[in-house]
Amino acid sequence: METKKLTSPSAADPLSIGQLAERTGVSVSAIRFYENKGLVQPSRNAGGQRRFKRADVRRISFILIAQQLGLTIREIGEALTALPDRRTPTQADWARISTGLKGRLDQQIEALTRMRGRLDSCIGCGCLSLKACQLYNPRDRLAGLGAGPHFGVTDPPD
Incomplete structure (x- = not known):
């Protein structure tokens, strides 16, 4: 066999x-x-x-x-x-690529930190008529920035 x-x-x-x-x-x-x-x-x-x-x-x-x-x-x-x-x-390729990503990650971390800080008080102003939005976005002036939420994603306008 x-x-x-x-x-x-x-x-x-x-x-x-x-x-x-x-x-x-x-x-x-x-x-x-x-x-x-x-x-x-x-x-x-x-x-x-x-x-x-x-x-x-x-x-x-x-x-x-x-x-x-x-x-x-x-x-x-x-x-x-x-x-x-x-x-x-290779490891060297990844080191080169990741170096370029660090700035991008820092920006994402900053944006997420801003969103976390506003999470309890603002839903981003799309706007869902929360009383606070009358303070941050009177007369829906953020509409000029385009559709979607803006606070928490970008810095609020001056």
Whole structure:
């Protein structure tokens, strides 16, 4: 009786889309979306099935972290496209990218801090006719800034 030798996957073995989804915790549909946006580029096997490099696990991890930091899909695509040969970001790449994000994060923290401070007294002035809005936004002068809430998102006008 012949026994079949089981081999563990090597770094060169490609992953199916299901394996990549399982490994990253990202849905198959999200991986297809990332592919459609050019963030990952699988090859195809003879049967036309997608095959991903194992390095795509790191690439998708980069995408997830960048999304948590507030980058748009377009911004993530630009960062990944800027890498030589569209390779997976290295630690040095991430250090360079994250340096550019620190100012943006500081602005987001300041905006969130402003919103937190106004949360109990103002709903942003869209306006839902709270008595306080008569003080902050008499005659709905914020309407000139466009639709939507303004206090808490931007600084109140002088």
